[in-house]
Structure formats: C-alpha cells, structure tokens
Amino acid sequence: MSERAKVSVLSIWVIAGLALAALLAALAWKAERVSPASAPSAIGGPFHLTSQSGTQVDERILKGKWTAVYFGYTSCPDVCPTTLTNLAQAIDTLGTRARDLQVVFITVDPERDTPSRLAAYLSITSFPKRMIGLTGSPAQIAAAASAYRVYYKKAGAGPDYSVDHTSVVYLMNPDGRFSRPLSFDVPPAGVAKQIAEAMDGA
Numbered sequence: 526m527s528e529r530a531k532v533s534v535l536s537i538w539v540i541a542g543l544a545l546a547a548l549l550a551a552l553a554w555k556a557e558r559v560s561p562a563s564a565p566s567a568i569g570g571p572f573h574l575t576s577q578s579g580t581q582v583d584e585r586i587l588k589g590k591w592t593a594v595y596f597g598y599t600s601c602p603d604v605c606p607t608t609l610t611n612l613a614q615a616i617d618t619l620g621t622r623a624r625d626l627q628v629v630f631i632t633v634d635p636e637r638d639t640p641s642r643l644a645a646y647l648s649i650t651s652f653p654k655r656m657i658g659l660t661g662s663p664a665q666i667a668a669a670a671s672a673y674r675v676y677y678k679k680a681g682a683g684p685d686y687s688v689d690h691t692s693v694v695y696l697m698n699p700d701g702r703f704s705r706p707l708s709f710d711v712p713p714a715g716v717a718k719q720i721a722e723a724m725d726g727a
C-alpha cells in the first residue's frame with residue numbers, strides 16, 4: 526500500500542470513529558431526554574433481601590408509605606451514623622406526618638452485616654425508630670445497589686476493612702417510585718420540609 530493510500534485508509538477510520546462517537550452522544554442525549562416522562566424511574570427497582578428479623582422481603586415493602594432508603598453498613602465509622610442521626614432528627618421535626626414515613630437501611634457489607642447485627646445496630650437510640658434493615662447475599666446486595674445507582678467498594682484488608690459507599694438518602698413515594706433525594710446540607714427542619722413538600726406533591 527502506498528503512503529497516500531495508508532493515509533486515506535487512516536482517515537476513513539478516523540471519520541468512522543467520529544461518526545460513531547457522534548451517534549453514541551446523540552443516543553445518550555435522547556435517552557436522557559425521554560427518561561423522566563416515558564421510561565420507568567432510573568432510581569429504584571426490584572430487590573430480594575432479608576430483614577433484620579430474618580424475613581424475606583422485596584420491593585413491595587415500599588408500597589403504601591413514603592420511604593427513606595439509605596445504603597450503608599454497620600461498621601461505618603462516620604457517614605452512616607451521622608446521616609441516620611440527622612434523619613432521625615428530621616423525622617422528629619416532621620411530627621405526626623412521620624407516621625406515613627418508614628426508613629429502610631440496606632447494607633453494602635453483606636459479609637459482616639447479618640440480620641442480627643443489623644437488628645442491634647438499628648436499635649441505637651439516636652437513629653430513626655422502627656427502621657427496616659436489609660441484608661442478603663453479595664449478589665442480592667449488588668443487584669439492589671445497582672437498581673438504586675449506589676456505588677460501594679471494600680477498602681482495606683483483614684477483618685476491619687471499611688466500605689466506601691455512596692451516601693444518599695432517597696425518598697420513595699407510596700407507589701415505591703423515586704420521589705427525590707434528601708439534602709442534609711440544612712438543619713433537620715429543612716430536611717423535614719423536603720419530606721413534607723414531597724408528601725404534599727410540591
């Protein structure tokens with residue numbers, strides 16, 4: 526092949542590559558545009574897990590109540606306990622409307638977080654009352670985390686490893702569908718307001 530022919534073959538590949546990139550970008554943009562209205566919510570979905578009392582549960586536990594869903598783990602040194610304590614304060618501020626809200630804590634550390642360990646952890650007095658704690662096989666937890674767009678990764682070796690994880694509290698509506706994330710950059714009353722507004726459909 527001549528030098529010139531090589532150059533033109535190369536340009537064909539470059540042009541093909543650019544065209545493909547443009548096509549993928551267009552498809553991604555279209556997917557972004559259609560998802561809120563016509564596609565099912567991007568956050569949430571089916572899961573099959575075990576509660577802290579050993580009961581098998583699935584996404585139907587979200588039906589009929591507003592639910593704050595949080596992924597974390599019982600050995601978490603800082604972020605999880607802080608988030609759960611802040612959430613408890615917000616729920617206290619919510620007053621009687623808190624009756625329509627439940628809290629679901631899903632572990633990202635299924636190896637250590639057995640149902641009994643979850644039960645002990647969720648009884649900490651500064652945390653929300655009557656939380657539902659969920660664990661499962663590593664594959665079940667991975668599927669649930671994926672449905673909720675939660676990232677987690679074991680960090681460190683030995684029995685005292687930690688787990689890096691997304692820390693976001695999702696508010697799901699009584700149909701079990703994603704309503705909004707709760708922002709904790711504000712005092713508890715501000716978090717309670719976000720929940721109340723969602724309940725009011727604001």
Ligand code: NI
Nearest residue numbers: 597601604605
């Ligand atoms: Ni944590």
